Amino acid sequence: MSEWTDTLPYLARIREYYAALGYGAPYRWAAFATVPFAPLRKPLREIRVGLVTTAVRYDPTKGAQGAGAAYNGAAKFLEVYSETTAVEPDLRISHIAYDRDHSPATDQGSWFPLRALRHLETAGEIAGISARFHGLPTNRSHRVTGEVDAPEIVARCLEDGADAVVLVPNCPICHQSCAFAANALEAAGIATVVMGCALDIVEHVGVPRLLFSDFPLGNGAGLPHNPGAQLASARMALMMLAGARRPRTTWRSPQVWPGATDWKKDYSNAALLSVEEIAERRAAFDAAKRAAKKV
Numbered sequence: 001m002s003e004w005t006d007t008l009p010y011l012a013r014i015r016e017y018y019a020a021l022g023y024g025a026p027y028r029w030a031a032f033a034t035v036p037f038a039p040l041r042k043p044l045r046e047i048r049v050g051l052v053t054t055a056v057r058y059d060p061t062k063g064a065q066g067a068g069a070a071y072n073g074a075a076k077f078l079e080v081y082s083e084t085t086a087v088e089p090d091l092r093i094s095h096i097a098y099d100r101d102h103s104p105a106t107d108q109g110s111w112f113p114l115r116a117l118r119h120l121e122t123a124g125e126i127a128g129i130s131a132r133f134h135g136l137p138t139n140r141s142h143r144v145t146g147e148v149d150a151p152e153i154v155a156r157c158l159e160d161g162a163d164a165v166v167l168v169p170n171c172p173i174c175h176q177s178c179a180f181a182a183n184a185l186e187a188a189g190i191a192t193v194v195m196g197c198a199l200d201i202v203e204h205v206g207v208p209r210l211l212f213s214d215f216p217l218g219n220g221a222g223l224p225h226n227p228g229a230q231l232a233s234a235r236m237a238l239m240m241l242a243g244a245r246r247p248r249t250t251w252r253s254p255q256v257w258p259g260a261t262d263w264k265k266d267y268s269n270a271a272l273l274s275v276e277e278i279a280e281r282r283a284a285f286d287a288a289k290r291a292a293k294k295v
Contacts, residue, residue, distance in 0.1 A: 002250050008264040010198045020270035021282045030142050032206035035247035036186040050162030051133040054174040055091035065094040067105040073288040080152040081135040096171035098218030102263040109230045113221040116234035130160040138173050150184035164191040164241050168220045179205040193237045195220040209244045211237045213253040216263050
């Protein structure tokens with residue numbers, strides 16, 4: 001585990017939050033006893049980079065999905081999807097539990113680094129980007145994620161001829177899902193790096209390489225509305241592909257969140273909620289689950 005003690009303890013915070021809402025036994029997070037590791041086989045300037053996201057294309061028929069939208073279970077997707085990287089898609093994260101209080105969610109470059117990777121391709125720092133990016137469902141089931149979704153991600157990345165894959169999670173469960181996919185990709189010989197914000201979750205599950213940004217959830221690819229910072233984050237992620245020498249390697253981005261300094265106190269903190277607010281959140285969460293079941 002990392003030596004940093006100033007990070008948000010997501011595992012404990014989430015456990016306490018859902019207990020306060022009245023749910024039963026705490027969620028059991030995955031934990032890999034052995035983490036595979038695939039060294040990068042080519043210099044960075046010769047690799048083709050794949051991209052995996054937990055965001056989903058905007059669908060105007062599925063309710064509010066823009067900045068500030070409440071958790072939208074109707075917008076969830078349950079199967080791996082693939083789309084072209086030839087154009088910038090319109091991807092949203094309303095279907096997952098990113099930090100709605102502190103992440104503006106108005107710049108998808110902070111959760112989908114295609115523009116930054118394209119810049120590195122143009123500059124000759126990488127050979128190219130895979131013709132497709134892939135959407136990875138946010139699924140609490142270890143079995144479904146490990147036996148269905150992760151193998152499908154591997155198959156598609158192999159079809160694409162990816163030498164390495166960048167994975168960007170956005171919510172707590174997303175970080176676990178991306179860990180499953182990263183481990184499966186590495187077992188298949190494809191080097192990976194996860195660009196994430198939930199340090200303790202990723203290190204608990206276990207991944208080959210993690211670029212940790214100490215930002216609110218929803219900004220794993222870099223600071224919003226800051227192309228220079230996003231480019232630096234993407235470049236650092238690629239440097240990890242070449243620089244890491246063993247699994248469970250974590251690098252911490254030196255970038256600092258420019259917003260409110262107390263954002264770590266707020267996320268899913270039941271201690272800050274009144275009895276009435278807890279009841280309201282329980283009702284809202286139950287309603288969102290009912291909506292998600294209809295998908």
